[in-house]
Amino acid sequence: MSHNLSKAARPANQTSVFVKRKRMYTFFFLGVIAIMIASSLIANFDYIVGIKSIPKAITWSLTKFIPNSSSWHWLTDEILKALFETALMSVAVTACSAVFAFAFSLLGTRTTKINPLIGRAVRIIASFFRNIPDVAWVLVLFMAFGQNILTGFFALFFVTFGLLTRTFIETIDEISASCVEALHASGANYMQVVFRGIIPSSAAALISWVLYMIETNIRNATLIGIISGTGIGFWFNWFLKSLNYGAAGLTLITIVVLVIAIEITSTQIRRAIL
Amino acid sequence: MPILEFKNVSKTYNNVTKALTDISFSINSGEFVAIIGPSGSGKSTILRCINRLVDATQGGIIFDEFDVCHANKNEIRQIRKKVGMIFQHYNLVERLSVIENVLHGRLGHKSTISGIIGRYTEPEKEQAFQILEKLGLTEQAYKRCDELSGGQKQRVGIARSLMQEPNLILCDEPIASLDPSTSKVIMDHLSNINKTMGITCILNLHQVDVALKYAGRIIGLTSGKIVYDGPPNQLLKSTIHEIYQSNEGELITDVA
Amino acid sequence: MRTPFVANHVSAQMGAIGGMEKTRGGKIKTAAHDKSHRIIKLTILALLGLTILGFLTFNYKNLDFFKAVGDTLENLRVMFFTPHYVNIPGGFRGALDQLLITFCMAVLSTVFGSVVAIFVSLFCAKNLSSPKVSSIIKSFVAFIRAVPTILWVLIFVVSAGLGGVSAVIGLTFHSAGYLIKAYAESIEEMDEGTIEALKACGANFWQIVFQAILPSSISYLVAWTFLRFEINFANAVAVGAAAGSGGIGEALYLAGHQYSDPRELGFITYLIVAVVILLEMVATKVKTKVR
Numbered sequence: 001m002s003h004n005l006s007k008a009a010r011p012a013n014q015t016s017v018f019v020k021r022k023r024m025y026t027f028f029f030l031g032v033i034a035i036m037i038a039s040s041l042i043a044n045f046d047y048i049v050g051i052k053s054i055p056k057a058i059t060w061s062l063t064k065f066i067p068n069s070s071s072w073h074w075l076t077d078e079i080l081k082a083l084f085e086t087a088l089m090s091v092a093v094t095a096c097s098a099v100f101a102f103a104f105s106l107l108g109t110r111t112t113k114i115n116p117l118i119g120r121a122v123r124i125i126a127s128f129f130r131n132i133p134d135v136a137w138v139l140v141l142f143m144a145f146g147q148n149i150l151t152g153f154f155a156l157f158f159v160t161f162g163l164l165t166r167t168f169i170e171t172i173d174e175i176s177a178s179c180v181e182a183l184h185a186s187g188a189n190y191m192q193v194v195f196r197g198i199i200p201s202s203a204a205a206l207i208s209w210v211l212y213m214i215e216t217n218i219r220n221a222t223l224i225g226i227i228s229g230t231g232i233g234f235w236f237n238w239f240l241k242s243l244n245y246g247a248a249g250l251t252l253i254t255i256v257v258l259v260i261a262i263e264i265t266s267t268q269i270r271r272a273i274l
Numbered sequence: 275m276p277i278l279e280f281k282n283v284s285k286t287y288n289n290v291t292k293a294l295t296d297i298s299f300s301i302n303s304g305e306f307v308a309i310i311g312p313s314g315s316g317k318s319t320i321l322r323c324i325n326r327l328v329d330a331t332q333g334g335i336i337f338d339e340f341d342v343c344h345a346n347k348n349e350i351r352q353i354r355k356k357v358g359m360i361f362q363h364y365n366l367v368e369r370l371s372v373i374e375n376v377l378h379g380r381l382g383h384k385s386t387i388s389g390i391i392g393r394y395t396e397p398e399k400e401q402a403f404q405i406l407e408k409l410g411l412t413e414q415a416y417k418r419c420d421e422l423s424g425g426q427k428q429r430v431g432i433a434r435s436l437m438q439e440p441n442l443i444l445c446d447e448p449i450a451s452l453d454p455s456t457s458k459v460i461m462d463h464l465s466n467i468n469k470t471m472g473i474t475c476i477l478n479l480h481q482v483d484v485a486l487k488y489a490g491r492i493i494g495l496t497s498g499k500i501v502y503d504g505p506p507n508q509l510l511k512s513t514i515h516e517i518y519q520s521n522e523g524e525l526i527t528d529v530a
Numbered sequence: 531m532r533t534p535f536v537a538n539h540v541s542a543q544m545g546a547i548g549g550m551e552k553t554r555g556g557k558i559k560t561a562a563h564d565k566s567h568r569i570i571k572l573t574i575l576a577l578l579g580l581t582i583l584g585f586l587t588f589n590y591k592n593l594d595f596f597k598a599v600g601d602t603l604e605n606l607r608v609m610f611f612t613p614h615y616v617n618i619p620g621g622f623r624g625a626l627d628q629l630l631i632t633f634c635m636a637v638l639s640t641v642f643g644s645v646v647a648i649f650v651s652l653f654c655a656k657n658l659s660s661p662k663v664s665s666i667i668k669s670f671v672a673f674i675r676a677v678p679t680i681l682w683v684l685i686f687v688v689s690a691g692l693g694g695v696s697a698v699i700g701l702t703f704h705s706a707g708y709l710i711k712a713y714a715e716s717i718e719e720m721d722e723g724t725i726e727a728l729k730a731c732g733a734n735f736w737q738i739v740f741q742a743i744l745p746s747s748i749s750y751l752v753a754w755t756f757l758r759f760e761i762n763f764a765n766a767v768a769v770g771a772a773a774g775s776g777g778i779g780e781a782l783y784l785a786g787h788q789y790s791d792p793r794e795l796g797f798i799t800y801l802i803v804a805v806v807i808l809l810e811m812v813a814t815k816v817k818t819k820v821r
Contacts, residue, residue, distance in 0.1 A: 036641060039634035043777075044694040053690035053699055060689050088584035095581045131806045133764055135771040135779065136799040139786025140609055144601035149588050154602075182365035182431075185325055186438055187354035187382020192389035196378060201367045203570055210577070219678040226680060226772040227783070233680070233772075240684055252681060259676035269573055273566045371562030392560075399558040403547045412549035418562045 065249025074247040075254075078235055083254050085149065086231035087262075090217040093153050097161040098210045101126075104161075105168035106194060111180040112172070122165070130162025134220060138227050147229040155224055156217055167209050175202045204273040211266035218259055276300040276336075277442060277474050278324065283333035285319050285498075293319040295498045297333070301491075303441070306468045307476045308485035311495030312518050317478040320495075321444045324476075325357045326350050338441055355382035358435025358473075362447035364427040368420040372411060372430050375419055376402040379437025405433045409463060425456035432463055443467070445477040449484070457481075461488050482514060482527050609796035617789050618781055618798075625781065629801055631694070632770060632777035636763040638698045643705025643762075644755050650706070651713035652739060657725060658717065667710070674707035679765050683773045697775035701765055705758055712758075716750035717743055756816050760809050767802055778802060 040047065067075075106112045108122035137155035145151040176198045183197045225233025232255060239248035278301040285294040293316045301307055309317050322328035323335060326342060335342035340353050358379070366375045380398055381389045388394075394402075406412050409429045414422060419430060428448060435443050445464065449457035465488055468475045479485045485492055486506045494502030494509070494517040502513050518525060551559045561567065618625045653659045654667040683700030690696040720743065728738050744751075770779020778798060785794040 032641065035637060039637045043631050043634035043638060043698065045635075045638055045698050046695055049690055050695045050699055053686055053695060057686050057689040057699075061685055085588065088580060088587065091577060092581040092584035095577045127807070131803050131810070132799055133767050133782075133802055133806075135768050135782055136786075136795060136802070139771075139782065140605050140792055140795055141602055142786065143605050143790060143792065144598040145593065146591075148591055148593050150590065150593065150595075150598075178361070178363055178365040179367045181327065182359065182361060182434070183367075183378060183381065185327060185354060185357070185359040186379050186434065187351045188378070188389065189351065189381075189386055191386050192381045192384075195390040196381060196392060197367055200370050204369065204566065207570060207573055211573075222678040223680040223768055223772050227787075233678075236681060237684065240688075252677065255678065255681070256673060256676040259678075260672060263672070263676070269569060272569045273573070369566075371560060371564075373560050374562070377560065394560065396558060399560065400547075403550050403558070407547050412547060415549050416551065416559070416561075416563045418564050 061249075064245040065252060066246065067250045067253075068246040071244065071246030071250055074235075074239075074244075075250055079232070079247070079251050079254055082232045082235050083251075083258060086221045086225060086233070087218060087258060089149060089153055089231065090156070090214055090221050093156045093221075094160055094210055094214045094217055097157050098164055098206075098213075101161050101164035101168050102206065105165050105172060106198075108165065108169045109172045109176075111177050112190070112194065112198065123169070126162045126165035126169075128162070129158045130166065132158070134159045134224060135227065138224050142228055149230050151228040152221055152224040152230055155228075156220060159220075160213055160217060164209065164213060168206060171205050171209065172198055172202050175205060208266075208270050208274060211269060215259065215262055215266060218262065222255065275303055277303040277338055278476075279334075279336040280320075281334040281336070283320075283323060283330050283335060285316070285323065285328065286331045293498055294323075294330075297498075297500060299493060299500065299503055301474060301476065303474055304468070304472050305474055306465065306488065306490045307474075307493060308479050308489035308491070309476065309493045309495055310479055310482055310485050310517060313480075314497075315495045316498040317495055318446055319498075321359070321446050321476065321478060324442075324444060325354050325359060351382060355438060356441045358438050358440035358443040360428070360431045360435055360443065360445040360448050362450045364419075364424075364431045366419045366427060366430055366434075369418060371416050372419060372422070373399070373402055373406070373415045375430050376406060376433045376437050379434040382438065402433070402437060405436050409433055423456075424452050425459060428452065428456075428460050429463065432460070432467070436467065440473060442474045442476070445475060447478050447480060450480055457484070464488075482525075605792045609792040609799070611796075612793050613796035613800055614793045615797045617785065617791065617794055625778070625798065625801060628776075628778040628781050629805065632766045632779060633763065633805065635694060635698050635701065635766040635770075635775075635777060636759060639701035639705050639766070640755065640759045640762050642698070642702040643709050643758065644751075646702075646706040647709035647713050648751070650710045651717060652743070654710055654714040655717035656714075657720065657722060658735075658739075658743070664714075668714075671707050671710045674703055675711070677704075679704040680769055680772050683769050683775065687773060687775075692774060693776055697766065697769050697773065697777075700773075701762055701769065704765070705762055708761075709754060709758055712754040713747075713751055716747045716754065719750075720746055753817050756813050760806070760813060763805065763809060 039045070104122060104126070107114060108119050108126070110119075113119035113122075134155050137158050138151060141151045141154050145154070179197045179201055180193055183193045188196065221231060222233040222236070225231035226237045228234075232251065236248055236251045236255075239245070239251060280297050280299050283294055283297045284292075286292050297316075297320065309320060311317050319328055323330045324337060324342065326345065330343055333343070337353060338356060340349060342353060345353060367378070374392070377392075377394050377398065380394060384394075403412065403415065406415055409432060411426065411429055411433065414426060414430075419427060422430065431448075443464075448464065449460050452460060461484060464475055464477070467473055477485075477489070479489075486509065489506055492502060492504065492506050492509055493500060494513065496517050496519060501517050502509060514527065515522065515525070522528065553559055615621060615625060618628070620627060650667060650671075654664055654671070656664050659667075679701060682703045683697055686696035686700045690699065724742050724746065725738060728742050733741065766777060767779040767782065769775050770777040770781075771783035772779075774780055774783070778801065782795065782798045782802070785791050785798055
């Protein structure tokens with residue numbers, strides 16, 4: 001009796017909420033599946049080949065990427081040199097673009113912009129630089145700079161500059177707005193506000209972003225190196241193409257070690273400063 | 275002798291939002307004035323017009339012989355040097371030490387370059403320590419501000435404004451983020467500064483009872499207009515309700 | 531009248547104020563007792579040192595720097611102000627098809643990556659899994675992420691051949707690694723009390739996942755997935771160019787390296803930028819909606 005009563009008392013629209021939600025989930029999943037099918041047809045993606053390739057690639061890598069006696073000399077001859085150069089390039093490019101991005105971002109933040117027009121221009125310029133794919137930068141720079149480390153340097157510089165400018169603007173607006181107001185109120189001028197307010201309050205967060213960009217740039221530099229024919233990316237590609245799999249495996253291992261070492265270092269620094 | 279005068283001041287944000295309409299009052303040196311009113315009634319705008327963090331749209335403001343509304347860049351700096359400000363959220367540089375934050379009060383007096391590298395003279399530093407001693411903060415001097423409690427942070431804010439050697443201190447909701455006992459400490463410090471040093475104080479307050487207890491004069495503000503301006507003992511309950519546009523029994527002060 | 535709060539003349543006994551510290555030179559210290567300051571300074575110095583070392587040791591190969599800069603500026607002018615297309619098969623329509631292929635590669639790798647990530651992250655999040663399992667998965671995932679995307683693709687090219695399959699699987703590996711970390715961190719941010727409360731009600735693992743974890747962290751998961759989609763689109767372009775996996779990236783590569791045509795490079799760049807900006811706008815919308 002009471003059971004019936006409670007069923008009858010349930011408002012009609014409450015059940016429909018559940019039905020609606022269920023219907024929404026169903027539509028969502030059907031939609032995803034439809035998009036997947038369409039995408040795989042367009043991109044010419046064969047599921048069976050794809051799934052089969054995974055164990056194949058793993059066993060292949062594990063058997064072929066074993067360094068043999070003839071591959072070790074590549075380590076000292078070329079790999080470490082190229083790895084060192086790529087790593088230094090990533091650090092240098094991130095540091096340089098961070099300096100420019102910081103100066104530039106001061107013109108773009110809500111609290112320190114000189115006038116709204118310049119502020120808007122800064123955001124548009126930053127968006128221009130970060131949205132042009134790094135590959136496009138490499139290809140156009142390659143026409144004049146050729147197979148040179150500076151090709152990758154400038155390509156990464158432009159993209160990193162655009163990305164860091166946007167992040168710096170957001171970070172400074174988030175962290176420094178309140179203390180900037182107080183410093184203005186006590187009669188500090190623009191440069192004093194920057195050096196006594198913005199830099200001390202946001203330096204740790206900005207450096208954390210710079211470290212993150214160094215990590216990303218090392219991976220990107222590898223890819224760019226394949227196109228511009230420089231650095232560690234070039235050598236990995238070359239070893240693979242010349243079927244020197246032992247040396248390719250060695251290259252892969254050194255890259256992984258380097259990236260993980262940098263990740264651990266920057267995590268430690270971040271933990272200490274934030 | 276009036277230290278501050280508002281003459282028919284109006285402020286409109288973005289040509290749309292009217293924050294202040296035809297505000298006129300004058301404050302004498304040494305007064306302790308509380309501005310009360312509901313959120314969005316223009317209390318913060320009044321304070322920020324005085325040190326030009328906000329530009330008034332119409333009317334005139336005279337502070338200490340400065341024509342505030344027509345001040346040039348250099349004059350604005352002169353005005354700001356003489357006007358201390360205390361904020362609801364303290365607005366400290368949280369990652370710097372307490373003493374460095376107090377010394378920020380001197381930036382208006384320093385050259386750009388010595389401000390940039392953060393070089394302060396020994397007498398300035400000793401003065402900062404004396405102020406900290408008065409406010410009971412010497413033990414915290416070398417702590418980073420993000421290690422402090424809210425009440426301690428607000429005392430650093432007060433110390434920073436005293437470091438300016440101001441004629442006038444503006445307090446924008448100084449106790450709105452603090453618990454009752456800490457609020458009392460802060461209000462006592464402000465009241466003490468006003469009495470012993472003769473510094474004029476203007477406070478925005480949400481707590482009517484606190485305003486009535488401490489202030490020598492109350493200005494009541496409703497949607498950008500002054501509804502009451504006078505001593506606390508003449509402020510009627512009905513006027514309070516008019517300020518907050520509420521009926522009998524709807525305010526927390528009615529409960530007591 | 532005002533009485534001065536502080537005497538202007540400093541007397542000798544001033545040093546007596548408690549807590550005041552002096553440097554060896556007899557000056558009063560102002561910096562906080564805090565090592566993060568020093569570490570920030572050291573980090574900046576280290577970065578500066580490495581940058582200088584880099585510029586000193588780079589192999590510039592007798593490059594005529596100023597000529598190269600001049601030529602590049604001219605190339606950029608031609609690229610951005612006089613874009614055209616001649617070499618792309620199918621012309622404008624063909625270029626759009628290539629763009630769509632790249633877009634679909636990004637869709638596939640993002641969906642695959644997020645499906646894998648959602649399951650693995652449940653065993654990776656500290657508040658759902660045992661510490662041992664969690665740290666094993668985390669270090670494995672760190673390895674996957676440490677290998678640059680392009681190297682995954684090149685490895686799969688060997689086993690699956692050049693083309694869409696190797697590109698998508700390669701992109702999926704890195705996406706999964708990235709999303710597992712992101713999802714696990716979002717789940718770890720969840721309020722401990724909610725899980726505890728459901729456990730107290732007698733709910734089992736999967737009930738907790740579907741009734742508490744997913745509903746409360748769904749907005750973060752969506753935001754991260756979309757962010758990864760933006761990255762995957764950029765990566766699909768890059769991989770197409772560097773490995774020759776097809777799509778608009780390969781067209782970009784051909785325009786630059788094969789035909790050395792900055793004008794066509796400009797045209798393709800504009801197409802890609804249009805999609806990227808569109809995605810950025812959608813992402814901002816999605817983020818405000820789910821929060």
